[in-house]
Amino acid sequence: MNSSNKTSPSHPRLSSDINHWDIDTDVAIIGFGGAGACAAIEAADAGAKVDLFELASASGGSTALSSAEIYMGGNGGTAVQQACGYSDDTENMLSYLRACFGNQADEAKLRSYCENSLNHYQWLTGLGVPFKMSELKERAIMALTDDCLLYTGNEKAYPFPEAAQPIPRGHNLEIEGDNGGPLLMKILTEAVADRGVNVHYESRALTLIIDDNQEVVGVVVRVDQEEINVRARRGVILCAGGFCMNEEMVRKYAPTFDCGLTPIGNPGDTGSGILMGQGVGAATVNMHECFVSLPYYPPSSLTYGILINDKGQRFINEDCYHGRVGYNTLLEQRNSKRIYLVTDVAGYGDYEKMSYLGAQVAGTGDTIEELEGELELPAGSLDYTLSSYNRHAAEGQDPSYHKSAEWLRPIEAPYVALDCTLGRGPFYPFFTLGGLDSLPTGEVLNTGGEVIAGLYAAGRTTAGIPRTASGYASGMSVGDATYFGRLAGQTAAKRDC
Ligand SMILES: Cc1cc2nc3c(=O)[nH]c(=O)nc-3n(C[C@H](O)[C@H](O)[C@H](O)COP(=O)(O)OP(=O)(O)OC[C@H]3O[C@@H](n4cnc5c(N)ncnc54)[C@H](O)[C@@H]3O)c2cc1C
The missing domain is CATH 3.90.700.10 (Succinate dehydrogenase/fumarate reductase flavoprotein, catalytic domain)
Known part of the structure; x- marks a missing residue:
């Protein structure tokens, strides 16, 4: 289909206007970063036919640009925590995360994340993600050695020890240098390929398709200058990252951070997933918050x-x-x-x-x-x-x-x-922490708090575990994107159609 009208994320296409489906699948996933990859793996493992659309010519997104420190613990401790002499406790992890984000925290997501964190660690290692049984004891933003465990947040800094016993939960992949992100995405990309997921690169999702009941039944994707209609019988999962590269959205939703900070992320961080969700009535939360940093150490x-x-x-x-x-x-x-x-x-x-x-x-x-x-x-x-x-x-x-x-x-x-004055030289990187309102299952909610049938989201397209830079720890974003990406994939694959 070659539409002369500009297709916009805020105007979903009506299925009644469509007379030909170019692709018919169970689950359509938008974005092949950490969240999209994990959603695809789980949906395929649950038996669904999966089509994954990525606007770039390769997988990766911001996940591949990242250090891929992953925040995990609780449940007695991961194998690495235990090997390094730490016994982690789920309630302690939960208390810490609650202290990090206060009233902005999503209690249901925090609980799900903490209770299943050990399982997530095991799932990742089961795919071949390598973690060395060692600890990096120095204070660092990222491990440049192949050591695994490190403190990546405020666990030991006042006032947090008053809320929870300090335990290191940052898990760095076993690779020298700042190369965790590329390695993680390489492993996830291979796992996606092994499962026969249909991957479409250079394919930009433009808007969602809804039926007469307002259910999401597909997505419009632009491929080779053509718009194609993709039917997704069980649902569409939006994993298109955040919006730090969209100046207009930052100015509108997070004006405090529109002050000369440096956006960090991939060029696709334009908020298109959030806009598509909003186009079908999805609510957004935490849109005013961003991760920001003054990286004054090392040394x-x-x-x-x-x-x-x-x-x-x-x-x-x-x-x-x-x-x-x-x-x-x-x-x-x-x-x-x-x-x-x-x-x-x-x-x-x-x-x-x-x-x-x-x-x-x-x-x-x-x-x-x-x-x-x-x-x-x-x-x-x-x-x-x-x-x-x-x-x-x-x-x-x-x-x-x-x-x-x-x-x-x-x-x-x-x-x-x-x-260290902003605007006089120092690096103040930022990315966004707000997005679609969703349940831990990945189901997206409308402004009335009801589930939008057929729509799921994960990663920085949603507001997930990390809610402020003030409470942030490295690893919470890749941890959240990969974990909740998995849940979204499982949920969508199981939906009756
Ligand atoms: C330099 C750097 C270091 C970081 N280090 C860490 C760290 O160590 N630990 C941590 O937890 N977090 C870290 N982060 C943050 C973290 O990497 C991201 O928040 C997280 O990886 C986001 O994952 P995601 O799956 O939501 O999005 P992404 O990995 O960005 O994937 C989104 C994908 O969607 C695609 N896309 C966007 N729009 C469309 C569209 N309309 N159609 C089709 N495809 C689309 C994009 O091209 C992209 O590939 C870091 C970030 C940066 C930039």
């Missing part, structure tokens, strides 16, 4: 430093996860003209050899006064902050922000300050 030695605003005041415990620091800096210090990371020579360490931050040195000083002058801070402000910080740090205390003793030591002359 981990910078954690001994202090972050200050333009009044020379600290505002956070610097041992938090980089996403929590980025969020806090962006939101709570929004009116501060400058953000500095103040450290000493030992803390500066290997910054010039190994860093993702990109911040310039804003000032140095043999005395606090000298540094204060170079940074144009109010007279005496940094002196007050640093004197107090150092006095307490010498005793292993941080009464103001409760940085853990592990990262406390007096900052000593000569001093150096890095300019």
